[in-house]
Amino acid sequence: MPATVRIPTSLRTLTDGSASVEVQPGKLTQLLDDLALRYPDLGARLLEDGKPRRFVNIFVAEDDIRFLDGVDTPVNDGQVVTILPAVAGG
Secondary structure: EEEEEEOOOOHHHOOOOOOEEEEEOOHHHHHHHHHHHOOHHHHHEEEEEOEEOEEEEEEEOOOEHHHHOOOHOOOOOEEEEEEOOOOOOO
């Protein structure tokens, strides 16, 4: 069963309008690399030197990866990865 990456509205133009993308389970770094290969413009917005940019928050099953294993966080079958870019203005 694939895992699902939720794409925020502000980045959907980079995924041909897709609100979510199915990916193979594994370490988060593998999923992000897969997204960057499939959607190069999205990869450029999310990643810098293979790691999430500091203004990009990523959650695996509702847990912030900064409090887990970072990009080495495992993503299991059926889990949801949520990408939330920081938005200025409050």
